[in-house]
Amino acid sequence: MLDPVVRDKIKFSSKASELVDYVPVSKLRKAMGGTMQWEWDYIEPTAAENALLKDTQTRDAVRKEHNELNSRFEEVTRAWVNTKDDSDQAAKDLNYRRHVLGKQLRLKQFQLNPYIRARNIYQRNGTLKEDGSWLWTYPQADGKVVEQVVGDV
Secondary structure, eight states: OOOHHHHHHOOOOSSGGGGGGTSOGGGSBGGGTSOBOOOOOOOOOOTTTTGGGGOHHHHHHHHHHHHHHHHHHHHHHHHHHTOSOTTSHHHHHHHHHHHHHHHHHHHHHHHHHHHHSOOOHHHHTTSBOTTSOEEEEEEBTTSOEEEEEESOO
16 A cells, blocks of 8 residues: 555546646646647657767767766765764865766766667657756647746756
8 A cells, every 4th residue: 555645645637627736737738628739749760860879989988987987976975974074174075076076977977878878759859958958848829838947957
């Protein structure tokens, strides 16, 4: 059985009209009682869009840099965990270094992605940006477009 706290957070609906209690009408398709004028359009991959997957030399070099950053992040994290007092300047410095290394790891992952992951529909249609942010667009029946950015860096 589900924990009662978790269970109370789960909402089921049997009709599209019940969704408006949880999802803004601007993000629901017209057929579901919303105002969004949108139809799914699959964009076929191009022959060359995943060419970087074949560049193993660059992939290996970037992966090596990523692994080195990851090792440094783990090392700094271990040192930070072993500090006695979070208010100590050394602990604050280590935590700051962890934060910086975490950002560097994230950027290095974006640099590595084209060499290890095939592009997908969300990259082809512009929803998933190269910086890892998402731009969701909701074209409305009145001609306006509602936009939602997730993970803006």
